[in-house]
Every structure is written in C-alpha cells, then in structure tokens.
Amino acid sequence: MRHLVEPEDLSLEEIQELVDTGLKIYQSPQAYSEICKGKILASLFFEPSTRTKFSFDSAMMRMGGNVIGFSDADTTSAKKGESLADTIRVMNYYADIVVMRHPKEGAPKVAANYSKIPIINGGDGGHQHPTQTLTDLITIKRFKGQITGHTMAFCGDLKYGRTVHSLIRTMARFGTKRFYLVSPEELKLPSALKRQLTEKYTVDFIESPYMEDVISEVDVFYMTRIQKERFFNEADYLKLKNSFKLTRDKLKNAKKDMIIMHPLPRVNEIAYDVDDDPRAVYFEQSEMGVYVRMALMAKLLEVGPYVRG
C-alpha cells in the first residue's frame, strides 16, 4: 500500500507513467468512467481550497466513485480535541482513499503513519503539494511533448511558494541543469534549497528582478502570485508589483512556442488580455490536474490500468 506525501515518494519512472496514464485518460475518459465504482474518496480539507478539492472530487466521480468530506475543519471532531491519528484511523472505515489539506506541515506524513488506506497530500502549509507538481508535469508533457529538455523560468514569490519548490526539485531530479528565477529581493528562492539542489544535482540558477531580462530565452514560463502581505513594506510592494506582472507587451520578445503556466488562483500577476494568447495554458493546466489525479488515485487504489496481475 502506497501514500503520496511528497513528490520524492514517487520514482521518476512512476511519475512518467502517471503522466502518460493521465494523458491516456484525457484522450479517452469514457474507458475509465467506471474503474472506481464502489470506491469512496474522503476529501479532508482542514484548510479551504476550491481548486484542489474540486479537482480531486471531480476526478473520483469521473471514475465512477463517490466522495465524502469537508472543506472546513470547524465542522469536525478536530474541534473536540481529537488527534489527527484518530481521525484518520476512523476514516479508514468510511473511505478507500484520502486526500487531505492541512495547515500544519507534516500532517499528511503523520496521517500516513496511522492509515491502512492510501493518503494523498493535497497541500500541507508551505511545505509540499505533490499533486500540483504532477499537474505541472502533465501540462508540460501535453504542450511541449516531453517533461524534460526545456528552458524554464519561475517568476513571482519564489520564497514561500511550495508549488515552485516542489516543481524545481522534481525538474532537477529529471535532469534540468539551469533555472531562471525572477523575483523581488525579498522573495528569492531560499538559499538552503538552492544549495541543496546545486550540491545534489549540480543545478545552476540565474536570478534577476526583471522579467524582461529572461523571457526571450524561455520555453516554459511559470508564473506565481505575489501576496501583498509578503512584502516588508508597502513602498516596496507598489514599486515592484508591476515588474512581476506578465502583460501582452512583455510577451513580444518571447518564443512563439513558449508556454505560460500558473498554478492559479491568479490575482493580477497575469493581465487578463494575456488569456487569449495561445501560449497561455494555465486553464488547461487546471484541466490536466483532473486527469493526472485520476491516474494517481487509480494507481494507489490498484484499479483500472493498475489492477494487480
């Protein structure tokens, strides 16, 4: 029995295979529409998230399964002082697989220790969000033909964004040797992470506070949201916010086949008129998230293409 707490729980071969299965399901969803019949997903969101929750709920339903759960811990026994270990042990009898989001880092790991059914981490604090990484990878594969071999830039809040950290780490595992990083000084990629990647995978980072400096080089441009409250002061925020906003104008020098990704929700870091540019694939990215989550749940439940021989 397997869990998915962090991307490293999956080998590169397994990730490749999940991405490929996800793409197959995307091509012929009908063939998979009953593989989870009779299965129940417990969708436990101790912290709200429209997108991740709905993506999982939809994925399970599109495979013929059912969903129980909550999107607000206030209506749960956690309020009565129950430990997460107890909550999960009981859930084991109500469901066949769990996805959980929790504000506390490491909570899914604890849950996995006490669970006899698969636990999927749907985001734990600023820590990990492995199914977002799978979503990013299947999107890259769909639009660029393969996961590796692209020049990638990340832009925005690179300090706190768990999405970026997970994806960079995974791309490094896949052999990417250089990343372009565009962020304000306060929100640079943490040095500890850079050091770790440099030493383990001999990765090289090119940093700049100006999007314009790098955009013409890039195959995959990964935008993220900058939260106002991350800035040390209002003046910095006002001065910098437009530097990290992607506009039609800034796209002029970009490659014709570049793709623009964003984990969403977006606030204003991508101008709305960029949406019509064929390079903008962030909505399709949400779409692909459903398919790779279908593949993941099928794998962990050992159903459909993953039935045991």
Place this chain on the structure above:
Amino acid sequence: MRHLVEPEDLSLEEIQELVDTGLKIYQSPQAYSEICKGKILASLFFEPSTRTKFSFDSAMMRMGGNVIGFSDADTTSAKKGESLADTIRVMNYYADIVVMRHPKEGAPKVAANYSKIPIINGGDGGHQHPTQTLTDLITIKRFKGQITGHTMAFCGDLKYGRTVHSLIRTMARFGTKRFYLVSPEELKLPSALKRQLTEKYTVDFIESPYMEDVISEVDVFYMTRIQKERFFNEADYLKLKNSFKLTRDKLKNAKKDMIIMHPLPRVNEIAYDVDDDPRAVYFEQSEMGVYVRMALMAKLLEVGPYVRG
C-alpha cells in the same frame, strides 16, 4: 450551447416544453434515472440556499449524475481574490454544467460569458431567479391544467421579491392581462416594472392593501414573505403584518379550486392550519421544482429527451 440567466433566455415554446417534460418526468421518474450518468453538476452557492441547492442536487442525482460544489463562498478561492471569470473557467474542467447563486446582480451573466459549459442562474441578488419561475409554472400547469388563463394575485413584498417580478413578467409574456397586487404601500410593485409591462404587454394592475378585497376573484394566489427589515418603521410593521397573513378565516370567500402558492421558506405569512387546506400547494410546488430542474438540465446537457438527433 445554452445558458439560463433570465427567463427571457427561453422562448414561450421552450418554457411550455420544459414544463411538459418536467411533468412527464414526474409521472415516470424511473425512465429518466440514468440519463445524466457520468455528468457532474457544479453547484456553486456564493450565498446560502437550502432549497434551491438541494433541489438542483437532488435533480441531478435523480438522473444518475453527481454533484460537486459549495454552499458558502468562504471556503473558496474567491477569498484569495480570484475573479469570477477565472473561477468559472476552471470549473469548466471539473463539471459539465453549473448552477450558481450569487449576491451580486449580473454575476451569472458574467459567468456565462466565460463559460463553455451551461450556466444556470440560481438567483442573483434581487435580480432574477428563472428556475423559480419554471417551478411556479409547472405547479400551475399541474394543478390548473394549463399555464395561462387564470386570475392571479400576488401578495406580500412585491417590491424586492425577485420571484414575483420574474413570474409576473413571464405570465405577461404568456398573455395574462390583469394582476391583482396586495401589498403595503412601502412594498408595492416597482413603478418602472409596471410601466414596462403596461407598455409592452398592455397589462393592467389592480392594487390593494387588503387581501380580503381580492381573494374571492382569484384562481392562483401567490404569497410571499414580508421581511420585517423592509419596513420603514416598527409601528408600520406591527400595524400591517396581519393584513398580509393568510389564515383559514380569510380563505372562506375564496374559490373552491383556487391554489395557494409560496416560493418558501415561509415565516408566518401563511398560518400553519392553512397547510391542511386542499388549496395549499406550496409544498407540492417545491416538489415540482425538482422535476422542472431535471427537464432543464437535460435540455442544457442535451441528454435523455433532448439528445441531439
């Protein structure tokens, strides 16, 4: 691909046909119990509503489909500043059809502009509530044999009640020439709406603050809730509240085959002992809401009786 944002989005023929299909489903629900198999309804209630939400959820499930959604915008990405347009574009990948209630007038129209799947307006502020109108019409047809040709009275808060506005407008389109309106001075039907209907459909309004004045004339008596906070002052409210309360006593002069309707929830504007009167059909009205919503979703999804030839 079609949306339902306001009743005017449907022709009179289409409304007739939805009502008839709803009645057919009511007669033989079993025949329709699988027509939405594999379909997902996103039930997005940015503002709470037991009745409308459950009616839609039940309607989709009774056709074999599934439901994702929320009944409280606080658990969504809207809180993170995401635009409605973005929320809807992402939902397009998680569901096959959307019903939404939103406190902001016009929000479903905006959603429809950005959606590639059908959007149904489940109520936008004080503006429109088209599926309540369909519910009202199917109820009239079930109990009075046909939609048109009845003397109709509306009683209660005629100023703010979107239900009343939508239904009066639609009945005028169907050819009704006269409405009886019973309300306190402060809560009369807006003049702008009256003028519009008079000019466009030569409709005539007979207004009175006394229920007793009109009840003996009426075939369809439509009650609505008066919210205390709508009154200008407490004294007016205390003075008037009983005039707009339907009691067994006031029913004495009513026709034997009159029907009493109410969109519910009721507070105290219909005395509880009226419930046992055979003319009271407001609970059956809730019942019919499920069937006409089944017909509507089948039509917008082009399934069952609406499969494309």
Place this chain on the structure above:
Amino acid sequence: MRHLVEPEDLSLEEIQELVDTGLKIYQSPQAYSEICKGKILASLFFEPSTRTKFSFDSAMMRMGGNVIGFSDADTTSAKKGESLADTIRVMNYYADIVVMRHPKEGAPKVAANYSKIPIINGGDGGHQHPTQTLTDLITIKRFKGQITGHTMAFCGDLKYGRTVHSLIRTMARFGTKRFYLVSPEELKLPSALKRQLTEKYTVDFIESPYMEDVISEVDVFYMTRIQKERFFNEADYLKLKNSFKLTRDKLKNAKKDMIIMHPLPRVNEIAYDVDDDPRAVYFEQSEMGVYVRMALMAKLLEVGPYVRG
C-alpha cells in the same frame, strides 16, 4: 413507514435482526452494493459531527445511493426563520430518507411527525443517539459472540453522556441485571434514570470512583470522554482526571478477553499505547457503525434484505 427517534422505537427482535444483518453486510459488502441505487439520503446536521455524518454518508454510498445535506445549519433556511416542520416537508421531495442531528432535544420527534419519509435521529442534544446504541451492540456481538450475558462497566461522564444512557437502557431491556459505574461524584448516572431502570427492569448498580476497583470483573468496558467544562472547579478536574484515564498499567488486572469500547472522539481518557492492546476495539466500533447503519437504512427503505414480500 417507520422512523428511528429513540432505541425504544425498535423491538428487541428488530434490534437483534439489525445487528445480524449488519454483520452479514460486514461479511459480504459486495452483495449489498447496489441495494440503494437511485435512493437519496438527506444528511441534515444542524450541529456538526464528523463521525456520525460520515458514517451515514459512507453507509448510503456503499449501498449505491447518493447523499445531499449540510453539516452546518448556518447555510440553511433555518437562518431565515423557517420552522423545522417546513424544512422537513420540503426535504421529503428531495430525498428518500433523512438522518438529522439537532441541538434541540425532541427535534427529530417533531420532524418525524411531519415526514412522509423515514427520519433517523443522529443525536438530539443530550437526549438520544439510537444509532450509536446499535453500533455498540453490533460491536459487542462481533467481539463477544452475543449481545447479552456480559458484565459491563461504564466509565467517565455518566451524567451527560447520551451514549451511555441509551446503551444502559437498551442493555437493561435485553436483560442485563447489573452495571458497574465508574465516575467522579459530579458526573454520576442521574438518579432518575437509575430509579427508572431499577423499578422497570430490577437493575442493580455498583458505583465507584476508582476504575481499579471494578476492572478485573468486567467483560465489556465502556469508556467515555470527560469534558473539562463539566467539572465544578479546576481543582476537582486536576485531582480526578487521571482516575478516569485508562492506561496499560490499569489493564493488567483485566480479563484477557475483555473488550474496551469508546464512542469516540477520544481526547486523552484512553492512553495512546492502549490502542495496540488486542482488547481495544474502539476503532472497529466505528467500523461496525457503518454496517449497522446500512442495515438500518435498508430496513427503513425496505430494500435489499428488507424488500417487502
């Protein structure tokens, strides 16, 4: 048509039969996986409860049915002043069976009076919780071979715990003549209940504030949570809390085949290292709750093994 508002609504024969059916479903769940196809459970939690709600939701889904509902009355029409009677009458058209939890004692009884579909009480204030009693009984039967004939002890808050009251009453109906009661002075079983049981069923109670006094005698040891706020003063709480905590140490003198039960959630009244003791069956107790609720809903809906001849 039947409701389940309190355990006394079921005869001893019916309880036995539900327990036996629950055990059969537990043995071969696959045989029951479609018996509620097309059915809808309305799961109305006017007061939160993870465990009971999820147990019912899961039970209905495991029989192929669907679930609508809420876990928070704030998102409902109750807020608009609608009576429970009206809410239930409308729910009759949206669902086939209702489970409700309500903070007000007697609310499910009121609901049953107005309902044409079965109402199950999922807990009303400090009053009744009949499906917890069924859960307790099926657990005893699974682990002890039969419902009756065991020496039972109850420990913790015996004053306010509706779970304990319901189970003691039901065990008395089944012929149990003696109960061991372990609780602080402030939280003893109410005298009125004791008198009632003594007079009606000639039951005998042996009370002690020390777990150690009774544990060696017991076949079924039923623990409950003591809420700090139940104590009259902090000093009492600090003095007593460890007396009502079950530890590995205290288990040394217990019988080898004793079982330890707890309705959960637990806070700290059972030490975590007791979980690994084979006598600890409180998680399996949650498990059995799903199966006996499947049996109950099948019975009330007259499906599967309860189809009318």
